[in-house]
Amino acid sequence: MISADMEGATGVTWTDDVVPGTEPWQRFRRLFTGDVNAVIAGLCAGGAGDVLVNEAHSAQRNLLLEELDPRARMLTGRHKPLSMMQGIDSGVAGVVFLGYHTGAGCDGVLSHTYLPNQITGVWLDGAPASEGSLNAALAAEYGVPVLLVSGDDLTCAQAREYAPGAELVAVKECVSRYAAICTPPARTAAQLTGAAEAAMARAGRCEPVIGPHRIEVEFDASHLAQAAAIVPTVEHTGVRRVAFDAADMTAAMKAFKVVTAIADSAVQGKYG
Template identity: 80%
Template sequence: MRIMISADMEGATGVTWTDDVVPGTEQWQRFRRLFTGDVNATIAGLFDAGATDVLVNEAHSSQRNLLLEDLDPRARLLTGRHKPLSMMQGIDSGVSGVVFLGYHAGAGFDGVLSHTYLENQITGVWLDDIPASEGRLNAGMAAEYGVPVLVVTGDDKACDEARDYAPDAELVAVKECVSRYAAICLPPARTAELLKSAAADGMKQAGRLHPEQVPHRIEVEFDASHLAQATAVIPTVEQIGTRRVGFDAADMTEAMKAFKVVTAIAAGAVQGIYG
């Protein structure tokens, strides 16, 4: 049975601030090891419960953060940027379940390093009128391919939201949010036990579901008007407020591809410290 792990870093064990997740910093080098440890504990639990193939899709920033040389040798690693399905690359490869590892709360919400795709230019995202984090967006993608979400890990805020978009998933809060840059953290020895156990329990939900290919609408609100103006030049994207754009798509795959273009254009329109 093939299982996929979509591995983000902000919700990994111990991560609480910018340098922990920005490639090239001393802290990032440290937390790469903890991040890889979270992934390995999850892989172990999946294999213990019957997985025969685990594909780990790196989903954070440069998407070159996990230490391949330290990865559980039973797994495979999809690393590097410019993947057509981004954080969910591999969901279309016949997997029977997906784990959202190291996830975080969305833009506009309390949570450690909370954001949605862009670190600070986006103040809110809505999927079919529901406030959406990356987790909710990616769960919509999983549903389109008939893949159940088995486990969600991150801080307590990320887990709180997951109870709504993935009610059958196992949840692992590796830290308790105090502020966007502070948390009460469990040490790696503790989180490894929790992650391994949750992954094994989550395998009970593994299996193919009926695909849900339906139209979707995404709306995005920015922190400045020029970002809405810049992204509204994209075909199908309409400026619907001073700082807000929206677009419709025939299915979730097309919606997420369009959203990826919106975030890329917005990032390119940021001008120094004024944003």
């Protein structure tokens, strides 16, 4: 399975690069599709008999199906119960985090966690968390190893902590939130294919890691925490912070999705 996000794709550095409908987005969705195809080629070369690509960015309708490697299948569209990780419960033998980015409050190209800029920090069981570490914990619950992580160099550095056995491919070097030294797609494609083929050596079910979890979320404004705290299981733990406990990571991620959706609906124009 490939969980395909866009901010960490080859060449992406700017808001319009990943906002559906813009002219730059039309260009970069092709580069994004190219990254996905490069990984599919590597996974298949390494022995994968089937590859499920889960569109994981924004409205989750960015990849070009007509240009997708025909050996893969694509899950596209929004409102999937497990969001970025839909399909992790279908018996897959490994997952690739493609085009990922660093978490909210961290340096990195287009860094954020779920919401573009309203969240300033997320913690999983007391440790700073990113989309990558949250999704890795969810994969572990289903006994699925993280095989490969791609994104900028800082994303790869974070991945060494939550997926220490994974192959890492830095397709760009972060200069700032909106600038990077980018490697051309001809080179990143070769790197992604090689890493994906090598990563297949680690494919195979693992012992599931199941247990309770606590997620804390800090927002950039007090009213967003107030809005999120209307969920019965969510505690208002600070002026801009909420927290909740869940029996397992699946429940935790579903609750996190609700919290972020409610907070996002409370944003009012430029004043947030």
